[in-house]
Amino acid sequence: MMAHxxxxxxxxxxxxxxxxxGLNFLAQGLGGLWTGSLGLVSDSLExxxxxxxxxxxxxxxxxxxxxxxxxxxxxxWHRIEIFNTLLGVILLVVLAGAVLYxxxxxxxxxxxxxxxxxxxxxxxxxxxxxxxxxxLVPQGRGQERDLNLRSAYLHALxxxxxxxxxxxxxxxxxxxxxxxxxxxxxxxxxxxILRGAFLLLRDALDxxxxxxxxxxxxxxxxxxxxxxxxxVEDLRSWRVCSHLTVxxxxxxxxxxxxxxxxxxxxxxxxxxxxxFGVRHLTLHFETAAMAQRHLHRFRHEHExxxxxxxxxx
Numbered sequence: 027m028m029a030h031x032x033x034x035x036x037x038x039x040x041x042x043x044x045x046x047x048g049l050n051f052l053a054q055g056l057g058g059l060w061t062g063s064l065g066l067v068s069d070s071l072e073x074x075x076x077x078x079x080x081x082x083x084x085x086x087x088x089x090x091x092x093x094x095x096x097x098x099x100x101x102x103w104h105r106i107e108i109f110n111t112l113l114g115v116i117l118l119v120v121l122a123g124a125v126l127y128x129x130x131x132x133x134x135x136x137x138x139x140x141x142x143x144x145x146x147x148x149x150x151x152x153x154x155x156x157x158x159x160x161x162l163v164p165q166g167r168g169q170e171r172d173l174n175l176r177s178a179y180l181h182a183l184x185x186x187x188x189x190x191x192x193x194x195x196x197x198x199x200x201x202x203x204x205x206x207x208x209x210x211x212x213x214x215x216x217x218x219i220l221r222g223a224f225l226l227l228r229d230a231l232d233x234x235x236x237x238x239x240x241x242x243x244x245x246x247x248x249x250x251x252x253x254x255x256x257x258v259e260d261l262r263s264w265r266v267c268s269h270l271t272v273x274x275x276x277x278x279x280x281x282x283x284x285x286x287x288x289x290x291x292x293x294x295x296x297x298x299x300x301x302f303g304v305r306h307l308t309l310h311f312e313t314a315a316m317a318q319r320h321l322h323r324f325r326h327e328h329e330x331x332x333x334x335x336x337x338x339x
Contacts (some may be wrong), residue, residue, distance in 0.1 A: 037087065039082045043158045043178060047077035047185075050154040050275070057147030061140040065192045065211040066147055068125045072188060072215055075118055075222065076181050082110035096314035107267040111230040123215040136205040145196045148252035152189035155205075158182045181222075188215055195230055227267070239263040239271045240302040248301065252293050254280045256314055263304070273298060274308040278317045289310045 051074040058066030087107075096104045162179035195211045246258045255295065257278035265271050279290050291309060298304040 037066070039086060039161055039179060040084055041163045044077045044080040044084070046154055046158040047073045047080070050151050051077060053154065054147055054151040061144040061147065061210055062137045063139050063144040063196070064125070064128055065195055065208045065215070066144060067217040067231065068212040069151060069188055069192050071121045071125060072219060073218060074186055076178070076185060078117060079114050080178055081116055083107070085110065093204060101128070101266045104267040104270050108233055111226050113225045115227045115230070118219050122216040122219040122223065124240050125212055128211040129216065132209040133208070134207055139194050139199065139205065139208060141200045145193060148189055148193040149197060152186060152193065155182060155186040155189055158185055180324065188218065233265045233267065238265040239265045239273070245298065245302055248297060249277070252290070252297065254290055256280055257317065259317070270305055271303050272306045273304045276310045276312055278312050278314055282313060
């Protein structure tokens with residue numbers, strides 16, 4: 027099957043956005059420390075999160091593309107993305123925990139904030155986030171289907187909204203003198219960071235646990251509509267990483283010669299690739315008579331019955 031590769035346009039966008047996020051982290055982080063605004067500091071950590079996640083994704087793609095599948099590494103190094111994700115989750119939890127602790131301290135002992143400068147730094151952060159969002163806007167059908175790029179775009183858009191919230195919070199503090207608004211905003215942003223960490227962890231665990239990569243019942247339904255397909259058994263799908271979906275299946279066909287299965291194979295490949303994103307497919311064709319003799323059951327026991335280990339003194 028033809029594989030979809032990560033072209034220079036997508037990786038270039040991710041790299042440029044990472045640079046912008048990094049600059050925003052420095053600007054808002056230093057600005058937050060100088061002005062005394064915990065909201066700015068927490069917003070800067072959200073930008074650091076986006077920069078790290080994008081850079082880890084780029085590193086994973088580069089390593090995976092350099093390491094070809096071989097007899098020892100049958101899928102290459104694509105699964106390294108999962109380890110990068112887990113490292114990112116640990117970083118996010120630590121950062122969010124630190125922000126929540128400091129927010130609690132500031133609720134008990136409010137700090138003075140240089141509101142004018144805090145608003146200015148927040149406005150600068152908003153401009154940088156809008157620039158990153160513009161860089162990441164998917165263009166064309168191919169990029170709209172790129173999950174890495176789309177996810178980064180949505181994160182950048184969310185960061186822009188967080189910047190707006192911080193700016194509004196600074197204005198509210200200036201008008202009312204409610205200094206508790208700043209740590210409350212920081213706690214809200216920390217909650218968003220923790221939510222992002224949870225979603226990343228869930229996606230990583232789904233891949234590690236071989237959760238089905240798509241709606242398999244719907245895939246079976248569509249496959250059975252193809253001409254000459256009598257049944258689909260042992261359909262399994264999983265993701266090696268976020269962008270590499272693998273599938274295998276036993277397909278019962280209305281034919282008696284191996285040569286006649288080639289047309290079935292092409293139709294099945296195109297259907298699963300176009301509608302379900304399958305990039306590597308393994309098919310086992312069977313006739314109706316063969317299917318009756320074959321037990322379609324995945325043997326998952328760690329030890330088969332009748333092969334118990336006996337220990338002798």
